[in-house]
Amino acid sequence: MEPFAKFKNVQKSYDGVSLVVKDFNLDVAPGEFVTLLGPSGSGKTTCLMMMAGFETPTHGQILLKNEPITRLPPHKRGIGMVFQNYALFPHMSVAENLSFPLEVRGFDKAEIAKKVDKALGMVQLQGFEGRRPAQLSGGQQQRVALARALVFEPELVLMDEPLGALDKNLREEMQLEIKRIHEELNVAMIYVTHDQGEALTMSDRIAVFNDGVVQQLATPDELYERPENAFVASFVGENNRFGGEVAQMKDGQCQVRLSDGSVVEATPVAVNDAGQSSTLSIRPERVVINPDNGALPNIFDAEVKDVIYLGDHLRTRVSVCGNDEFVVKTPNSIDKQSLKRGQKIRVGWSHTDCRALDA
């Protein structure tokens, strides 16, 4: 599909010495929900600000509907934006906040009233027109900010960690709300967050940022199931890691020798030759406790370090192959095995769940 918004070889430096964003490329399809995910300082917000027009790229181009907009001032871009602190104008009522983008676009009064009403209906805030932002709760302010960014019907909406200030329950509610609105309106959204759970819940595609570089750009399941490097594996979801050296490659599989001498069967992702050092990544929920002999290619003796009860699942920390921080997640099912600290067990995992990534 023809890209709707496009970053092309974008670089950004603030001081002329170091690059905050190094060669960023991204195509956003119409109606797509793309999340820029990364730790703070990774350059994701800078990319968003360049799209909004508040920062100019040092190098490269930004295109909107195939038009370069790199030199276009923010108010001419017609992009909706939701800010981290909502940025609702405190001296205006909810209705005035929502009318603002329509007034500056010269809509007439009747039309403004209609659109404002529709936008408030979309975020379920009818009846709040006369309130000031300070009289609203955090979640309500968030909804108003969302409605304000959508009221002038932009084709692209940018969101800069919009849910960061909300508590956990409200955040989850708003995630679904934003997702629903996105599907209803079919606008393209670029969403910045450092919360990987949020990114996985909401996005069509996720770009994982680190150090100014996109580490992986993929759909949520792809990202979680098949991380391409050690950073993505550790940043998206929990994972157990082993450092080792590739001993042998064969039939699309590899054997990795760990520091304590044990050999693990794994799927090569970022390694292609024996002798390379590698990081193995195994998701905690893919580890089986006390598997049947021979059922899995990797079965090792382990010792239980502690068990944490988390209601719907149990986190068991074990010591295996010289790693004391190895975590096993098991669902809290009827036939769960009760484990105790110091108990000797065996743990196993499939070679397909064990990915040999870069060191």
Place this chain on the structure above:
Amino acid sequence: MTENSMSKAGQGLTTANGVPLKVSLMRTNRRNQIRAFLLVAPLLVFLVVAFIMPILDMLQRSVDNPEVGTQLSRTVAALEDWDGESIPDEPVFDALTQDLLAGAEARNLGQVASRLNYESSGMRSLIMKTSRRAGRIESGPYKAAILDIDEDWGELETWRLIERESDPYTLSYYLAALDMKYDSNGEIVSQPEYLKIYQQLFVRTFWMSIAITGLCLLLGYPIAFLLANTPLRYSNLLMILVLLPFWTSLLVRTTTWIAILQQQGVLNDIFVGLGIIADDSRLSMIYNKTGTLVAMTHILLPFMILPLYSVMKTIPPYYMRAARSLGAQPFLAFRRVYFPLTIPGIGAGSILVFILAIGYYITPALVGGQDGIFITNFIAFHMQTSLNWGLAAAIASILLFVVIAFYLVYNRLIGVDNVKLG
């Protein structure tokens, strides 16, 4: 549990040593209140002694009128039955003679003479002359003898004046401060044009103060904006430049303007040197309104910048960004979003500068000349030179009422709660 039983349980609560909880709580609260009061007590005492009492004293002086009532007490008593339409009879002249003789003895006739002279010039010399010669009158009838000393005692106006000013309180200082007076019939009338000074001075003081406030706002707003929006290391330097005038004596700053603005001063020399004006038509920029405007704007500018700065500092940059992302051009975003948010600062700065300007004294006195002096300079004149403290108090009181009126209007429009000074 029902509400009734709960309240019963609440009444029964006691502390560990058996004191009812309510009593114990009140004791603790009272102790805290007393401590808080003691902390503010020194300031409170200072305010009462150095601020409230002087103001009350000033207000009292502006209407206080004891001279005639006490020093001409016999005359005033004798005038009680007077019809006001003809020259009083012998008993009044008798009383007047005794008052004058007693006053001459006590050497305090000067006060009443001055007091009456404020109302009608010539009264001072009339009283002093009559009291000097009254000693020579050996016996009555006094009416003929006094009329013989000065025929002004045969004027109805003289007697009406004495009768009118015998009240312990008078409005005549306020009337004088507003270029008005009582005529001989006791009606309030305007002073003749050639005697009017205060009305014009009040008007000038207000207009100039408003102009100075406007200039300060015009010059201060961009500076405050810059201060609030530049990185810290530059804004600190800027802030020092803003505060620098505070570290220099007011007198030095004012006289510097004399050096710059006078006809043989720096600015005129530059203009002449550049050929902008001819040597014989040097601009007069000092000892007139221009001088007062320039010097006072310079002196009061920090009082505008600081409240503005403190308000702008609290306006985060993302409001402007939000406005622009919503489609507003920079100027529109400023007008609709940034400017309304700075109104509390504008209000605070303006009222501060205006109130300071309206009561400013040194600078207009030094650079104002004839044309640029303020009403305050006349307050000082009456305090120090003419010694008419009653009139000085009346002018100052009017100034105080005007400021209070401005404050109330301001409170109505913007609300004092919205003022932010820092």
